[in-house]
Amino acid sequence: MLHRNIVDKIRHELLGYPIIALTGPRQSGKTRLLRTHFPEYTYLSLEDPDLKEFATRDTKGFLQKYNDKIIFDEVQNVPVLFSYLQGIVDLNQVMGQFILSGSQNFQLLENITQSLAGRVSIFRLFPPDISEMKAAHWMPDNLPEVITKGFYPAIYDRNLNPDRYYFNYLTTYIKRDISQLINIQKDRLFNTCL
Numbered sequence: 001m002l003h004r005n006i007v008d009k010i011r012h013e014l015l016g017y018p019i020i021a022l023t024g025p026r027q028s029g030k031t032r033l034l035r036t037h038f039p040e041y042t043y044l045s046l047e048d049p050d051l052k053e054f055a056t057r058d059t060k061g062f063l064q065k066y067n068d069k070i071i072f073d074e075v076q077n078v079p080v081l082f083s084y085l086q087g088i089v090d091l092n093q094v095m096g097q098f099i100l101s102g103s104q105n106f107q108l109l110e111n112i113t114q115s116l117a118g119r120v121s122i123f124r125l126f127p128p129d130i131s132e133m134k135a136a137h138w139m140p141d142n143l144p145e146v147i148t149k150g151f152y153p154a155i156y157d158r159n160l161n162p163d164r165y166y167f168n169y170l171t172t173y174i175k176r177d178i179s180q181l182i183n184i185q186k187d188r189l190f191n192t193c194l
Contacts, residue, residue, distance in 0.1 A: 001036070001136075002029070002032075002128060002132060002135075002136045002138075002153060003132065003135055003136070004029065004033050004037075004125070004128070004132060005129070005131070005132060006033070006123055006125055007033065007037045009123065010022070010037075010099075010123055013121040013123075014095065014096035014099075015095055015096065016095060016121070017095060017096070017119065017120060017121040018089035018092070018093070018094060018095055018096070018097045018098065018119055018120075019085065019089060019097065019098045019099070019100060019116055019119050019120040019121075020096070020098070020099045020100070020120065020121050020122075020123065021099075021100045021101070021102075021112055021116075021120050021121070021122045021123065022034065022099065022100070022101045022123050022124075022125055023101070023102055023103070023109065023122065023123070023124055023125070024103070024124045024125035024126055025103065025126065025127070026103040026169075027127075027152055027153070027154055027169065028125050028126055028127045028152070028153070029125060029127070029128070029153050030073075030101050030103070030125050031045075031073055031101070032153070033125065034071050034073065034099060034101060035071075038071065038099065040069055041069045041070060041071045041099060042066065042069060042070050042071065043071045043073065044066060044070060044071065044072055044073065045073045045074060046072060046073060046074045046075055046077040046078050047073070047074045047077065052077055052078060055078040055080075055081060056078055056080065059078075059080050059081065059084050060084070063081075063084055063085075063088065067088065067097075068094070068097060069096075069097065070097075070098055070099070071098075071099040071100075071101065072098065072099070072100050072101070073101045073102070074101070074102050074103065075100045075101065075102050076102040082112065082114065082115035082116060083115050085098060085100075085115070085116065086115045086116055086119065089116075089119050090119075100112075100120070109122075126151075127150070127151035127152045127153065128151050128153060129151070133151065133156075136156070138156040148162055149162045150162060150166070152165065152169070
């Protein structure tokens, strides 16, 4: 199992903040980290259309059902939750009540700064660093292989071809996320920039 150094820091902050937010690039290991290292929390993915619809349509009912030791993954998909969470944590004063996670840093952080300032400790998870790679016995022996493979966990977990992985990553994640933020008018120039 890949041990992430950030886990102990998150556990410590759960004692002093009602909400922890974990953000970072897609596929850096956020979901696995949360599900593996925080089993005492109920994990809910707001990518799930039914959960997303329930949380959007009946936010009060959703939070009555899921109100303690909850991980809301991809929470930026239901922006109305942030204002409700503010009210809940202000009323309850319970530390470590919620963990929020999301890949779209801009949307997630915008909602956090609007509603949860002072109530949340924010962490960013990147792909594993060299010490984490070595501990998992994933670190390639030579520099060219390190450069070629990079550090994304899926390449090592599933023994994927890095060329195909990064092509797919750019096509499915980066372009989608960036195009949601800005109107890319010259796709060829954007690809050259990447």
